[in-house]
Amino acid sequence: MKIGTDGVLLGAWVSLENKPQRILDIGAGTGIIALQLAQRCEAEIIEAVEINPDAFEQCVENFENSPWEDRLFCYYVSIQEFAKESNKKQDLIITNPPFYSENSKTKNEARDIARFTNALSFKKLIEVVSNLLSEEGVFALILPKKEEKKFIALALEFGLFPKRICRVQGTVTSEIKRSLLEFSFERIEPRIEHLTIEISRHNYTNSYISLVKDFYLKM
Numbered sequence: 001m002k003i004g005t006d007g008v009l010l011g012a013w014v015s016l017e018n019k020p021q022r023i024l025d026i027g028a029g030t031g032i033i034a035l036q037l038a039q040r041c042e043a044e045i046i047e048a049v050e051i052n053p054d055a056f057e058q059c060v061e062n063f064e065n066s067p068w069e070d071r072l073f074c075y076y077v078s079i080q081e082f083a084k085e086s087n088k089k090q091d092l093i094i095t096n097p098p099f100y101s102e103n104s105k106t107k108n109e110a111r112d113i114a115r116f117t118n119a120l121s122f123k124k125l126i127e128v129v130s131n132l133l134s135e136e137g138v139f140a141l142i143l144p145k146k147e148e149k150k151f152i153a154l155a156l157e158f159g160l161f162p163k164r165i166c167r168v169q170g171t172v173t174s175e176i177k178r179s180l181l182e183f184s185f186e187r188i189e190p191r192i193e194h195l196t197i198e199i200s201r202h203n204y205t206n207s208y209i210s211l212v213k214d215f216y217l218k219m
Contacts, residue, residue, distance in 0.1 A: 003032050005197070006142050006178065007096045011036030012212045013166060013180050013195075014140040020091030023047070024132065026079050026125070027095055031059035031072070036215055037094070038068035048074040049082045079120065079128050089134035095141045097125060122147075123154055130158040138163065139183040148179040155183050166193035171200070 011033040021044045025034040028048035038046055046068075050056040056076045063072040075082060097120070129139050139160060143151055145167060152162055166180040180195075197208045204219075213219040 003030055007032045008036070008212055008215055009168065009178070009195075010094065010096055010140065010142045010180060011040075012215060014092070014094060015138065015164065015182060016041045016092070018091060018136055018138060020138070021045070022088060022090050022134075023092045023094065024049070024082075024090045025094050026129075027051075027097060027120075028059045028074055029055050029096070031062045031074065033094055033096065034059075034072055034074075035062065035066055035068070037092075038066065038071055039214070043091075044071065046072050047082075048072070049077055049079050050074060051076070051078050079125070083128050083132055086132065089137065090132050091134050091137050093129050093133055093137065093139045095125070097122075097141055097143070122151055126151075126155050126158050126160065130160060133160075133185070135185060137184065141181055143179050143181065145176045145179050148181070151181070159185055161185070161187045162190040163188060164191045164193065166195055168195045168197065170196075171198050172196055 007029065014037075016037075020041065023034070023037055023043045023046045025031075025037075025046070025048040028034055028050045029052075031048060034046050034048045037043065048059060050059055053076065056074060059074045063069055063074055066072065077085075133139055148165070155162070160183040162181060163184045163186070164180075164182040167176045168178040168180065169176045195207055195211070196205050198204055209219055
């Protein structure tokens with residue numbers, strides 16, 4: 001799996017104000033989000049789960065070659081299996097989940113598993129998260145804007161309330177394509193934010209540069 005803008009955005013944007021000591025990345029892929037969080041905070045344990053064997057191997061290799069290898073752990077299991085075995089609550093759960101519809105399938109089964117909701121439905125994801133998240137914990141993810149209302153409604157069924165919402169557009173003239181979301185068990189009025197990535201092709205906004213510059217060699 002290539003490193004995409006979505007993962008980098010989420011890893012840079014998520015708030016760490018609750019000073020999480022245990023972090024879980026669901027569907028880690030290359031491990032980019034977990035690595036960003038290791039760079040950003042002093043969490044004692046950052047765990048990741050990944051069910052694609054090639055991605056799992058790459059994630060482990062990336063963890064082992066990072067400066068934070070003693071805090072990073074990747075498991076070749078589904079999140080459901082992980083939840084059954086885990087007796088520890090997580091302070092932060094983060095995911096860049098699959099969200100492509102059935103009719104978008106390709107001939108690459110491994111990529112499809114990573115991209116499609118039929119591998120792990122939103123409802124199943126939220127149910128697992130609600131069981132693993134600590135009382136003061138935060139759940140964060142990135143979704144297509146069109147899925148935002150549906151996901152928030154499902155989260156409410158499990159007692160998770162939106163805390164922050166950031167709507168992302170490519171340029172000031174393009175439509176909003178992504179929503180960055182944070183949830184908690186606390187019922188509060190969510191903070192609404194907006195982010196524009198580019199002024200023109202490869203000419204990035206100051207807001208975007210400020211958010212992600214710590215994770216690029218040239219920015």
